[in-house]
Amino acid sequence: MTTFKGFAMKGLNEVGWIEKERPECGRRDAIVRPLALSPCTSDIHTVWEGAIGDRKDMILGHEAVGIVDEVGSDVVDFKPGDRVIVPAITPDWEDEAAQRGFSSQTTEPLGGWKFSNFKDGVFGECFHVNLADANLAKLPDDIKPETAVMLSDMFSTGMMGAENAKIKLGSSVAVVGIGPVGLCAVAGSAILGAGRIFAVGTRPNCVKVAKNYGATDIVSYKEGPVDEQILDLTDGKGVDSVIIAGGNMNTWNQAIAMAKAGSVVSNVNYLSGEDTVPIPRVEWGCGMANKDIATGLCPGGRVRMERLADLVRYGRIDPDQLVTHKFKGLDKVEEALMLMKDKPKDLIKPVVTIEE
Numbered sequence: 001m002t003t004f005k006g007f008a009m010k011g012l013n014e015v016g017w018i019e020k021e022r023p024e025c026g027r028r029d030a031i032v033r034p035l036a037l038s039p040c041t042s043d044i045h046t047v048w049e050g051a052i053g054d055r056k057d058m059i060l061g062h063e064a065v066g067i068v069d070e071v072g073s074d075v076v077d078f079k080p081g082d083r084v085i086v087p088a089i090t091p092d093w094e095d096e097a098a099q100r101g102f103s104s105q106t107t108e109p110l111g112g113w114k115f116s117n118f119k120d121g122v123f124g125e126c127f128h129v130n131l132a133d134a135n136l137a138k139l140p141d142d143i144k145p146e147t148a149v150m151l152s153d154m155f156s157t158g159m160m161g162a163e164n165a166k167i168k169l170g171s172s173v174a175v176v177g178i179g180p181v182g183l184c185a186v187a188g189s190a191i192l193g194a195g196r197i198f199a200v201g202t203r204p205n206c207v208k209v210a211k212n213y214g215a216t217d218i219v220s221y222k223e224g225p226v227d228e229q230i231l232d233l234t235d236g237k238g239v240d241s242v243i244i245a246g247g248n249m250n251t252w253n254q255a256i257a258m259a260k261a262g263s264v265v266s267n268v269n270y271l272s273g274e275d276t277v278p279i280p281r282v283e284w285g286c287g288m289a290n291k292d293i294a295t296g297l298c299p300g301g302r303v304r305m306e307r308l309a310d311l312v313r314y315g316r317i318d319p320d321q322l323v324t325h326k327f328k329g330l331d332k333v334e335e336a337l338m339l340m341k342d343k344p345k346d347l348i349k350p351v352v353t354i355e356e
Helices: 040-048 153-165 179-190 204-213 226-233 250-258 302-313 330-342
Strands: 003-011 014-021 029-036 064-071 085-088 125-128 173-176 195-198 217-219 239-244 260-269 293-294 325-329 349-353
Touching: 003 330, 014 330, 029 085, 029 330, 040 330, 085 153, 153 179, 153 239, 153 260, 153 302, 173 179, 173 226, 173 250, 179 195, 179 204, 179 239, 195 204, 195 226, 204 217, 217 226, 226 250, 239 250, 250 260, 325 330, 330 349
Parallel strands: 173 195, 173 239, 195 217, 239 260, 260 293, 325 349
Antiparallel strands: 003 014, 029 064, 029 125, 029 349, 064 085
């Protein structure tokens, strides 16, 4: 195969199928064919909101499980035919940012996010993975590809939100937004030992999964300001951690207001549409209330994927509850992506599977 087809961002507000030259495989890299793919809201921000600027004929997608088609001469641990989990973030592990502990930010801010940002993504007949030994993980035989694809971004990101929130045993957490990432943040909060977990959202299927994942209280933004509701439910004390996984710019005002002094507000929401983020001065203690703000980009790499896979294998998490719509065949990627754009009420995540 010298050329391949993929579903691409042709420009702002424009998508479609294109044909490209097969990517070259560097000596430490791999070429992978997809077995399971899932569109992400980030793809929607990229194409229809211009969140990272214009891109021309860039293949979309960053959530994939696949089968290795080719490896470079220096790749040690993978060979053609291996089934692999492909993390959404594929850092340059020798960069100084990785050595400082911020692998997702290698070479530049957000630099570990290569698929459908700096290079073609995974929505094609094949795709390139840099540093294969560090950025691929073998798919365990007892995990289905459509299950594992939820680990590449959704669970990695949501659980990062919980990790960054510095949750302590028995502490209280509010997760604002219970789409797929927020639901994974609920699961992560429970695993890390949170006591009371408030999940902010209204969609019945998301509420059900939030409860299954460990939420103790459901708060509806339709019933009034979220911060006021949570302050009322906590007798005015607020919560130890807030994880922002959805909402809009006003969500930041509410998050700061519902957070205790000495708390952490952890953001995993892909901000777009505005140039600035409002922080309420008084509720933030004039900047001196020890209400810390933590941000991060989805952790990637082999070890992260292997550990998430172990959480599945040993019954700690159940990614299948996120998958509400299933498609077969690469040509269904477009339909699945449009579901993420239109967001019907019964949607959490769509998955497209491709036969080996």
